[in-house]
Amino acid sequence: xxxxxxxxxxxxxxxxxxxxxxxxxxxxxxxxxxxxxxxxxxxxxxxxxxxxxxxxxxxxxxxxxxxxxxxxxxxxxxxxxxxxxxxxxxxxxxxxxxxxxxxxxxxxxxxxxxxxxxxxxxxxxxxxxxxxxxxxxxxxxxxxxxxxxxxxxxxxxxxxxxxxxxxxxxxxxxxxxxxxxxxxxxxxxxxxxxxxxxxxxxxxxxxxxxxxxxxxxxxxxxxxxxxxxxxxxxxxxxxxxxxxxxxxxxxxxxxxxxxxxxxxxxxxxxxxxxxxxxxxxxxxxxxxxxxxxxxxxxxxxxxxxxxxxxxxxxxxxxxxxxxxxxxxxxxxxxxxxxxxxxxxxxxxxxxxxxxxxxx
Numbered sequence: 194x195x196x197x198x199x200x201x202x203x204x205x206x207x208x209x210x211x212x213x214x215x216x217x218x219x220x221x222x223x224x225x226x227x228x229x230x231x232x233x234x235x236x237x238x239x240x241x242x243x244x245x246x247x248x249x250x251x252x253x254x255x256x257x258x259x260x261x262x263x264x265x266x267x268x269x270x271x272x273x274x275x276x277x278x279x280x281x282x283x284x285x286x287x288x289x290x291x292x293x294x295x296x297x298x299x300x301x302x303x304x305x306x307x308x309x310x311x312x313x314x315x316x317x318x319x320x321x322x323x324x325x326x327x328x329x330x331x332x333x334x335x336x337x338x339x340x341x342x343x344x345x346x347x348x349x350x351x352x353x354x355x356x357x358x359x360x361x362x363x364x365x366x367x368x369x370x371x372x373x374x375x376x377x378x379x380x381x382x383x384x385x386x387x388x389x390x391x392x393x394x395x396x397x398x399x400x401x402x403x404x405x406x407x408x409x410x411x412x413x414x415x416x417x418x419x420x421x422x423x424x425x426x427x428x429x430x431x432x433x434x435x436x437x438x439x440x441x442x443x444x445x446x447x448x449x450x451x452x453x454x455x456x457x458x459x460x461x462x463x464x465x466x467x468x469x470x471x472x473x474x475x476x477x478x479x480x481x482x483x484x485x486x487x488x489x490x491x492x493x494x495x496x497x498x499x500x501x502x503x504x505x506x507x508x509x510x511x512x513x514x515x516x517x518x519x520x521x522x523x524x525x526x527x528x529x530x531x532x533x534x535x536x537x538x539x540x541x542x543x544x545x546x547x548x549x550x551x552x
Contacts (some may be wrong), residue, residue: 195404197372199345200301200321202240204374205404205426210459214239214432218281219446221438227287230434231294231302233449238456241301243324243429244291246311249278268382268444281441285314292318305329312338320344324429325361327351327380327408333364340368347427348373349408350397351380362401374427375401377420378408383445389416391423398424410445414455421462428459485511488519488537496529505537512536521545 196206204211214234220227231242253261253274263269269277283291288304295302305324306312312335315323323339327349330336340346346365350358358375365373375397379388389411398405406427407420417428431446447455489512492504500522507516513536514522526543539547 195402197345199241199303202301204345208426209463210421210425211241211406211427212239212456212459213241213243213427213429214452215243215429215446216283217245217431217446218283218441219431219433219438219443220283221440224284224287224290226434226438227283227291228294230432231291231300232298233434234432234452235298235300237432237449237452238460239300239432239452241303242291242295242432244283244288244302244304245281245307245326246283246285246288246304246315247278247307248282248285249275251308251310252278269441277441288314288318292320306335306339308335309338312342316342322347325349327353327378330357330361333360336361336364337368340365340370343370345372345374346370347376347406347429349376349378349429350393351378351408355400358397358401362403373401373403374406375403376406376408376427376429377425379410382410382442383412384410386411386416389420391416391420391425394420394423394425412445414447414451414458417455418458418462421459422466428455430455483510485509486516487511487513488516488522489513490531490535490537490541491533493533494527494531496527498527500525500527500542514538518547 196208197204202211216227216230219230234242255275257273261274263272263274263277292302301321303320303322303324304315305326306315307329322345325336325339325346325348330348330350330353348361362373377391377393377397381388394405394407397403404426406425407417408429409416417430420428431442432452433443433446433448436443436448486507486509488505489508490504491506494504502523505522507519522537522542525545528541528543531541539545
């Protein structure tokens with residue numbers, strides 16, 4: 194079973210689900226909002242805060258050609274790529290301070306780099322892992338550079354084909370890095386629940402021998418909760434301090450109250466999943482016995498009297514002989530006087546062979 198560490202957090206195996214609060218563009222251009230968002234993420238129960246490290250010039254071109262116009266039925270339609278990324282970028286000079294705040298709060302802090310220079314910056318800051326965003330899954334040189342750091346690589350699969358995922362995971366392994374997490378992701382903002390396709394998580398694990406998880410863009414907390422029940426070991430969800438801040442990602446981000454509900458729901462789901470177990474817990478065994486069935490004497494019986502369907506029945510509670518012995522008891526004689534309501538036991542039945550009576 195795959196397992197490794199991101200910072201001091203164990204991922205995979207029997208470890209609790211690793212929950213990532215995605216800061217993304219939810220900083221409103223104010224470093225203090227970004228810092229408070231990190232502190233609020235800690236209070237929700239998140240394990241990590243994730244940044245995005247790019248500038249508009251490292252991710253696209255400042256061009257007004259039609260190729261750079263967003264016009265695909267998204268919430269950002271009508272904007273040019275450069276303008277959107279200029280609005281949403283997290284200034285690089287903030288990174289060190291935000292990493293420090295996260296450390297103070299006991300949160301793992303890492304980022305999605307979008308070019309080589311971003312990886313270099315994050316290496317200087319000691320980032321413990323790298324996230325490859327969905328569109329970058331085909332940027333093999335970027336994946337190779339991240340993988341060569343020897344740190345865990347988290348890859349979203351939102352726009353990927355099987356061939357794309359195979360190529361990306363091969364790039365990691367050729368670099369000697371087998372610490373791979375694949376996140377099922379729907380690249381729609383927001384995504385509908387019927388687009389989540391959470392069964393894909395288990396298939397990603399089986400097909401690519403990686404840890405599976407979910408990068409979620411649906412509204413609410415249903416998808417993350419169900420994903421954990423289906424085996425997700427990592428959940429990533431956009432997080433905003435206050436939706437009034439606005440911005441490119443606000444509409445599909447969770448605020449602190451909602452994110453807390455999601456974390457609690459995920460943890461409840463983990464408890465409910467439990468383990469494969471057939472043994473009755475000791476503290477409920479008494480109730481189980483009370484609710485179970487067994488053979489009881491239901492009419493007064495004299496010594497030597499024959500047990501019949503009239504004076505022996507299978508009833509609740511479960512203090513008497515197992516009902517499987519019912520047919521073998523009938524026709525046998527009582528070894529002594531028996532009061533109505535007495536649980537039937539082997540010593541009350543004459544000539545009873547418990548070993549050979551039921552097959």
